[in-house]
Amino acid sequence: MFAVPTTRVQLGRLTVLTHGSPDVVIPLPVWQKLASGPYLDKPVLVELVPRSLVRELWARDMGSKPFPGAYAFRAYTRGCKVVLLSDATETAQSLVWLLLHELAHVQVNDRPLLEEAFRSTPRPPGYVSNDEAHEAWPEERFANQMADALAPSFGSRPGLNRLWWRTRTP
Numbered sequence: 001m002f003a004v005p006t007t008r009v010q011l012g013r014l015t016v017l018t019h020g021s022p023d024v025v026i027p028l029p030v031w032q033k034l035a036s037g038p039y040l041d042k043p044v045l046v047e048l049v050p051r052s053l054v055r056e057l058w059a060r061d062m063g064s065k066p067f068p069g070a071y072a073f074r075a076y077t078r079g080c081k082v083v084l085l086s087d088a089t090e091t092a093q094s095l096v097w098l099l100l101h102e103l104a105h106v107q108v109n110d111r112p113l114l115e116e117a118f119r120s121t122p123r124p125p126g127y128v129s130n131d132e133a134h135e136a137w138p139e140e141r142f143a144n145q146m147a148d149a150l151a152p153s154f155g156s157r158p159g160l161n162r163l164w165w166r167t168r169t170p
């Protein structure tokens, strides 16, 4: 897949794949708390990928879709699979916040009532390229709210959203 070694950790319903040596990682107790608490009602796979591999990652998961740029996104979720990018623009706390945000998308995926409720509002123009447009979409507001509310009990803090992150990107 990537030209770096991958380590795999299995904790209950949670599988964590770490590719190469990311600059910033999520502390083990966070994974343990997620896996042992009442949080995951279905198997979830999380991949942690160094941002230096973002082009290879995009080609793997998005095929021929045009590459939106190295700092167009921090993470994405498809079904029950979460991908988090790691580099010096993140901190351990911000990756925890980001994981909680993506787990909100996991909660919505494959739940017909939630999917219909959130996705009946189309993604706004500029959803990928414009931070304000991205954050305005109801599902993103829900995911931010979930991350803000849960972050303190996972050793993180509220507010580590896309607008926070943007000030740290080149």
Ligand SMILES: [Zn+2]
Binding pocket: 101, 102, 105, 140, 143
């Ligand atoms: Zn999101």
